[in-house]
Amino acid sequence: MSSASGDHDRAAFIAANTVVQSPELLPEIRLHLASEDMPIWQMEDEEREAAGVPLPYWAFAWAGGQALARYFLDQPEAVRGKSVLDVGAGSGLEAIAAAMARAEVVLAADTDPFAIAATELNTELNGMVLDTTAQDLVGQSGDWDLVMIGDLFFEQPLSGQLESWLRGLHKAGVEILIGDPQRTFLPRQGLEQLATYAVPTTSALEDSDLRNASVWRMVDY
DSSP states (O other): OOHHHHHHHHHHHHHHTOEEEOOTTOTTOOEEEOOTTSHHHHOOHHHHHHHTOOOOGGGSOOHHHHHHHHHHHHOGGGTTTOEEEEESOTTSHHHHHHHHTTOSEEEEEOSOHHHHHHHHHHHHHTTOOOEEEOSOOTTOOOSOSEEEEESOTTSTTHHHHHHHHHHHHHHTTOEEEEEESOOTTSOSSSEEEEEEEEEEOOTTTSSSSEEEEEEEEEOOO
């Protein structure tokens, strides 16, 4: 299968398994999202593997990503004119918000090609322009002013790898912003809380219908 054909198939799959809606906290942004009762969330692992579809993290507006996006729209000076990297972009929500807040360059990175397809569809839906990559950039360096992470501190060893990489970038002068509802492996030191939002979620995917999600800035400790 050619890359163009694969991209088309993924876009078609996303369109068929989602509805366009706005997260309650972010009426300014529209996304292709799947509700918890849609088949994409009910597929067994075997079905998903046979269809070549990884877990659809891109099909839900996670609490940490919503917090980052709301922060950027409310505090556009946080990203205006900057080169921004979004790691684990998922739906592209926070990357789109950064573009709306007039970041100079936005790169949305996710190793799941469906997430890249979703980000591109959602970016077009909102009339924005940004770059995407399926490269694993964790551990890499680049010409970034700001690196943001939403909802990735949910398991080891990924969280340890992320923290080590982000600490290195921070020491090199890169600003690090993290959107997270205090998931299990969020670093317990060296973070400054910038804002907190009550984010409507769903108990089918989270452990509550409402999560308090914060935007954290990495600082020295």
